[in-house]
Amino acid sequence: ENIFDRSRMAPKTPIKNEPVDLSKQKGCTPERNPITPVKLIDRPQPDPWTPTANLKMLVSAASPDMRDREKKKELFRPIENSEQSDTPDMLQYDMVDDCTVDEFEKQRPSRKQKSLGLLCQKFLARYPSYPLSTEKTTISLDEVASILGVERRRIYDIVNVLESLHLVSRVAKNQYCWHGRHNLSQTLKTLQEAGELQYGELMTFQHKEQDLEYKFGERKKETIPDSQDRPLLDFSEPDCTSASANSRKDKSLRIMSQKFVMLFLVSKTKIVTLDIAAKILIEETQDTVDHSKFKTKVRRLYDIANVLTSLGLIKKVHVTEERGRKPAFKWIGPVEFPGKTDEPRGHSPTSDPLPETQRGACAPYQICATGKQRFTRHASFNSAQPCEGTRRKVSSEPNSPRQERQDEYCSKMINLAAVCRQKIEEDTRNPSITSPLSLLPVPGDSDFCVNPLPQAVFPVVQADVPNLLLPNGVSSQALHPSMPAASKTENGKPTLLPNQPFLCFPSSSLFMLCGSLQENNLRETLPTTGDVGSRSAEAQATVTPAACQKRSSHKCASPSAPVDDEEPAAKKQTMEQSDVPLSLVVPKKPFDSPKAESTPGSGCTSAEHLEAFHLDLASPAAPEAADKESTKPLDSQEQEKRSQNKDPDEPSPGKEHISKENANQPFLPQYLFVQPTAGLSNFNFLFSANQAPGAISLALSQLPSLSVPCVVVPSAALASFPLVCSPTITGPLSPVPDGSFSPANSVNFSMSGLASTTPVFIGTTAVVTPNVSPTPSVDPQQPAHPTLHLSPVLARSCSAVKLDSPVCMGHPVTLLKLQQPSSTPLTPKSIRPARHEAFFKTPGSLGDPVAWKKNEGNQTRNASSVQRRLEISSTSPD
DNA sequence: CGATCCCGCCACATT
DNA sequence: AATGTGGCGGGATCG
Numbered sequence: 001e002n003i004f005d006r007s008r009m010a011p012k013t014p015i016k017n018e019p020v021d022l023s024k025q026k027g028c029t030p031e032r033n034p035i036t037p038v039k040l041i042d043r044p045q046p047d048p049w050t051p052t053a054n055l056k057m058l059v060s061a062a063s064p065d066m067r068d069r070e071k072k073k074e075l076f077r078p079i080e081n082s083e084q085s086d087t088p089d090m091l092q093y094d095m096v097d098d099c100t101v102d103e104f105e106k107q108r109p110s111r112k113q114k115s116l117g118l119l120c121q122k123f124l125a126r127y128p129s130y131p132l133s134t135e136k137t138t139i140s141l142d143e144v145a146s147i148l149g150v151e152r153r154r155i156y157d158i159v160n161v162l163e164s165l166h167l168v169s170r171v172a173k174n175q176y177c178w179h180g181r182h183n184l185s186q187t188l189k190t191l192q193e194a195g196e197l198q199y200g201e202l203m204t205f206q207h208k209e210q211d212l213e214y215k216f217g218e219r220k221k222e223t224i225p226d227s228q229d230r231p232l233l234d235f236s237e238p239d240c241t242s243a244s245a246n247s248r249k250d251k252s253l254r255i256m257s258q259k260f261v262m263l264f265l266v267s268k269t270k271i272v273t274l275d276i277a278a279k280i281l282i283e284e285t286q287d288t289v290d291h292s293k294f295k296t297k298v299r300r301l302y303d304i305a306n307v308l309t310s311l312g313l314i315k316k317v318h319v320t321e322e323r324g325r326k327p328a329f330k331w332i333g334p335v336e337f338p339g340k341t342d343e344p345r346g347h348s349p350t351s352d353p354l355p356e357t358q359r360g361a362c363a364p365y366q367i368c369a370t371g372k373q374r375f376t377r378h379a380s381f382n383s384a385q386p387c388e389g390t391r392r393k394v395s396s397e398p399n400s401p402r403q404e405r406q407d408e409y410c411s412k413m414i415n416l417a418a419v420c421r422q423k424i425e426e427d428t429r430n431p432s433i434t435s436p437l438s439l440l441p442v443p444g445d446s447d448f449c450v451n452p453l454p455q456a457v458f459p460v461v462q463a464d465v466p467n468l469l470l471p472n473g474v475s476s477q478a479l480h481p482s483m484p485a486a487s488k489t490e491n492g493k494p495t496l497l498p499n500q501p502f503l504c505f506p507s508s509s510l511f512m513l514c515g516s517l518q519e520n521n522l523r524e525t526l527p528t529t530g531d532v533g534s535r536s537a538e539a540q541a542t543v544t545p546a547a548c549q550k551r552s553s554h555k556c557a558s559p560s561a562p563v564d565d566e567e568p569a570a571k572k573q574t575m576e577q578s579d580v581p582l583s584l585v586v587p588k589k590p591f592d593s594p595k596a597e598s599t600p601g602s603g604c605t606s607a608e609h610l611e612a613f614h615l616d617l618a619s620p621a622a623p624e625a626a627d628k629e630s631t632k633p634l635d636s637q638e639q640e641k642r643s644q645n646k647d648p649d650e651p652s653p654g655k656e657h658i659s660k661e662n663a664n665q666p667f668l669p670q671y672l673f674v675q676p677t678a679g680l681s682n683f684n685f686l687f688s689a690n691q692a693p694g695a696i697s698l699a700l701s702q703l704p705s706l707s708v709p710c711v712v713v714p715s716a717a718l719a720s721f722p723l724v725c726s727p728t729i730t731g732p733l734s735p736v737p738d739g740s741f742s743p744a745n746s747v748n749f750s751m752s753g754l755a756s757t758t759p760v761f762i763g764t765t766a767v768v769t770p771n772v773s774p775t776p777s778v779d780p781q782q783p784a785h786p787t788l789h790l791s792p793v794l795a796r797s798c799s800a801v802k803l804d805s806p807v808c809m810g811h812p813v814t815l816l817k818l819q820q821p822s823s824t825p826l827t828p829k830s831i832r833p834a835r836h837e838a839f840f841k842t843p844g845s846l847g848d849p850v851a852w853k854k855n856e857g858n859q860t861r862n863a864s865s866v867q868r869r870l871e872i873s874s875t876s877p878d
Numbered sequence: 879c880g881a882t883c884c885c886g887c888c889a890c891a892t893t
Numbered sequence: 894a895a896t897g898t899g900g901c902g903g904g905a906t907c908g
Contacts, residue, residue, distance in 0.1 A: 111906050114884065141897090153886070156899055173892080173897070252900070274881095296901060302883055327881065 114150075117306035120158045122148050124310060127178045137178035138171060157253070161307040164257035188265060189337035195262025256281055256297075257304045264314065264331035273319050273328035274301055305329050 112118070123144065127137055141159070145152040159176055162168045166187045168176045259281050263272045278297040308314045313333035318325045 111882090111884065116883075151886075152897085153899075154884085156897095160899075292902080298881095299883065299902075300900090302881090306883080 115306065116154065116157060116303055117310050119148060119150055119154055120307045120310035123155070123158050127180065129181045131178060131180040131182075133182075139168065139176040139178055141174045141176065157303050158307055160253040161257045161304050162311075164254040165261070165311070167311075185334055185337045188261070188334060191258055191262045192265035192337065195259075195266040253300060253304070256300055257308075260301060260304055261308070261313070264329070264333075265335075267331070270331035270335070271317060271319060271328050272331075273326045274298055274305075275326060277301055 126144070126147075127139075131137060139159075141152055141155050145155045148155070159168055159170075163170065163176070166179060166183050167181060168178050171177045260272070260277055263277055263280060264270055275294075275298070278294055278301055281297055281301070305314060305316070308329075309316065311333075313331065314329040315332050317328050317330045319328040320326075
C-alpha cells in the first residue's frame with residue numbers, strides 16, 4: 001500500500017534534484033503515465049503543499065486502466081534508478097499534466113518524499129547488491145548525506161539497520177564499507193538460529209501471545225541485565241557493567257533491528273505485528289512497559305521497518321484481530337537459508353570470498369575472523385557493543401582471507417562462537433571489564449559482530465552412541481522433552497533427531513581447550529600446527545559434508561512455516577495480506593495473565609534459559625564478531641561452571657586448579673580446541689577432550705563417518721580465547737559441590753579438564769553405532785550422569801534453546817566418559833605459556849592470575865544472575 | 879483519530 | 894572542545 005502511494009508520490013517530488021528514484025522495488029515512478037495526464041482534477045486548491053494530494057487526486061481520477069498500466073509498469077520497470085533520469089521524466093510528466101502541480105511539488109516535498117524508506121531506497125540504489133568481492137566500496141556518511149540531501153542523522157538510521165544485517169560495516173569514523181547482500185543469507189540464517197533460541201518458544205506458541213509476552217517478560221528481566229541498559233537487576237553485577245559497560249546504549253537500533261528480523265524468521269506466519277514486536281523488544285522489565293516506552297519502541301520499529309521494506313525483506317500488511325486491524329509486517333525475504341548462499345543472486349557464496357581486504361574487518365560475518373580480530377582480540381567477546389565502537393578502529397587490518405570456508409561449517413562454528421559470545425556478552429557487557437575472559441578479549445573491537453547465534457550447532461558426531469549425552473544441557477534438552485521449555489514448542493525442534501549428525505550444544509556446553517594444552521598433546525599428535533591444520537582440515541572434510549547437510553536440512557525444516565520460501569524478497573510480495581496469519585501476530589494482552597506455565601519451576605527455568613541465551617543479538621555485525629563469539633563461549637562456560645561449581649577456590653587459574661577440577665569433575669565432556677594457527681587460521685577444531693591426543697588423530701580417522709568428534713570452530717571465534725571453557729557442566733556432579741571451584745577454575749577448566757582425566761567426550765569415540773537412537777539412551781543414562789548435565793541453569797538454558805532450535809539437533813552425542821588417565825594432562829602451565837603466545841597476545845591473557853581473577857569475577861558477575869540466584873545461594877565467591 | 883514517522887534536540891562517545 | 898553517533902520523543906502528516 002505504502003508503496004503505491006509512495007511511488008506516486010515520488011514522482012511528484014520534483015524536489016530539487018533529489019533523485020527521486022524510484023528505485024526499485026516499489027516502483028516508483030509514478031509518472032509513468034506519461035500518457036495523458038488527464039487532468040482530472042484540478043489541482044485547484046488542494047493544499048498547495050501537498051503534492052500528494054494532487055497525486056491522489058489524479059490517481060483516483062485516473063481510470064482504472066490507467067492505474068493498472070501504471071502498476072504494471074512499475075512492477076516491471078527495472079529499477080532504473082538513476083535518479084537523474086527519473087527525475088526529469090517525472091517532472092516532465094507532471095509538468096505536462098499540470099503545471100501547477102509541478103510547482104507545488106517542487107516546493108514542498110511531501111512528507112512521504114522524505115520518508116526514511118524512500119531515502120533508504122535511494123541509498124541502496126547507489127550501491128550494488130552484490131558487489132564484486134574485489135571492490136570495496138566505502139561509504140562516506142557525509143557524502144551520502146549531502147548527496148541525498150538529508151541530514152546525517154537520517155543516514156545513521158539507515159546504516160544502523162543495514163549494519164545489523166551486515167550489509168555494511170563501519171570502518172572508521174565517517175566511513176562504512178558496503179558489503180552488499182552477499183552475506184545476507186548467512187546473516188539471516190544466523191539470526192534465525194538465534195531467534196529460535198530466543199524466541200523460538202514464543203513463536204511456537206504464536207498464538208499465544210500471552211505466553212510469549214510472559215516469557216518475554218521473564219526473559220527480559222533476566223536478560224535485561226545482560227543487555228545494556230539498566231543496571232542490572234542482578235545482584236552485584238551492576239557494578240561493572242553499569243558504568244562502563246553499559247554505556248552502551250548504542251546499538252540499540254541495531255540490536256533492535258536484528259531482533260525484529262529474528263522475530264520474522266522464527267514466526268511461522270512470517271508476520272509480525274508492531275505491537276507485539278514492540279513488546280517483545282522492549283526489554284524492560286517485564287510488564288512495566290510504560291506506554292511512552294512502548295510508543296517509542298514502535299517508533300523505532302517503524303524506522304527499522306522502513307529500511308527493511310526498502311531492502312525488500314518485509315512488507316506492510318495489516319492483521320485483523322479481534323480488536324481490529326493492526327499494523328503488521330510480513331517477511332517477504334528469504335526464508336530458508338541453505339548453507340550460505342545467499343540470495344538469488346548468483347554469487348556463489350562459497351565462491352565469493354569475502355573481500356578480503358577489508359573484509360575482514362568489514363565483512364559481516366566473516367567467518368574468517370581472521371587474524372585481525374585475533375590480534376585485536378576481540379575485544380569484548382561478545383559484545384556487540386564493544387564491537388562497534390571498536391569496530392571502527394578495527395578496520396585496520398585486513399585480514400586473512402581465509403575465509404573461504406564460508407562453508408556451513410564456518411557458519412556453524414560461527415554460530416557457536418556467536419552463541420557463546422552472546423552469552424558472554426550478555427553477561428559481560430563490558431568486555432573489557434567484565435569480560436569473563438578478560439584475557440583474551442580485549443575490548444576491542446572488532447567489527448565483526450556477529451550475531452551470535454544462540455545455539456550452536458555442531459556437527460557432532462553422531463556418535464550414536466546412545467548413552468552419553470552430552471553432559472551438557474544440550475543433551476538433556478534435546479533428550480528431554482520434558483523440559484518445560486522444550487516441551488512447549490517444539491514443533492520444529494526436533495532437535496534431537498536420532499540420526500542427526502549435529503548436535504547442538506548449548507553454548508554452555510562447549511568447552512574448549514586451550515591451545516596450549518593441545519599443543520603439547522596435539523603436537524604430539526599433530527606434528528605441527530600445520531599438521532593440526534591439516535587434520536583439522538581433514539576433519540572438516542569428513543565431517544562437514546554430512547553434517548552440514550543434515551544440519552542445514554534440519555534447520556530449514558524446523559520452522560515449518562508454510563510460509564514462504566523465498567527468494568529474495570521483493571518478489572514475493574505476492575502474498576499479500578491474505579496471507580496474513582494472524583495467529584502469530586496476534587498479540588493479545590500483553591502481559592496479562594500470568595500464564596500458567598509460570599509455575600515456579602518452569603517459569604524460572606524458562607526465564608533462565610532465556611537469560612542464558614539471551615542473545616544479544618545485538619551485536620551487530622562487527623567484524624570482530626567472531627572474536628566476540630569466541631568469547632561468549634566462555635561465558636557460557638563460565639556460567640555453567642558456576643552453576644555447577646561455585647567455588648572458586650582461588651583465582652589462580654593455575655594448573656592446580658585444573659587438576660583439582662579435573663579430579664573433581666570426572667566427567668566433563670570436553671573438547672579440545674585446536675588452534676589452527678597455522679594453516680587453518682580460520683577453523684578451529686575441537687576435539688573431544690577425552691580422547692587422548694593421539695586419539696584425536698585417530699578419532700578423526702576413526703570417526704570418519706560422522707562422527708567426527710571434532711567441532712570446527714572458526715578461528716575467529718576461538719582465537720581469542722585462550723582457554724577453553726569449562727564445562728561447567730561437570731559441576732553438578734561431584735565437583736559442583738561447591739567449593740571447589742572458583743571462577744578461576746572455571747577458566748582453567750578447560751585446560752585442566754582436558755588434560756586431566758575427565759574425559760568425557762563427545763561422541764565419537766565410541767563407537768558408535770550409528771543408529772542408535774540417541775534419545776533413548778539418554779534418559780537412562782542421564783540418571784547416571786545427571787550431575788553432568790549441569791547445573792540446572794545450564795540445563796535449562798540449554799534445553800530451552802536447543803530444543804527449540806530446529807537446527808540443533810542433538811543428539812546423541814555420545815559422551816563417553818573416559819578417563820584418560822593416560823592422557824596426560826598437559827600441564828597447564830606449560831601449555832598456557834605456549835598458548836599465550838598464540839592467543840594471548842591480548843592483554844591480560846591467561847597467564848595473569850589477575851586476569852583470571854578478573855575473569856572469574858566477571859564471570860561470576862557474568863554468570864547470569866539467574867544462575868546465581870539459582871545455584872548460587874550457596875556460594876558466592878565473589 | 880489513530881497510524882506513521884520526520885525532525886532535530888541533546889546526551890554520550892570519540893577525536 | 895569539537896565532532897561523530899544515535900537515543901528519543903514532540904508533533905506534523907497521513908489515511
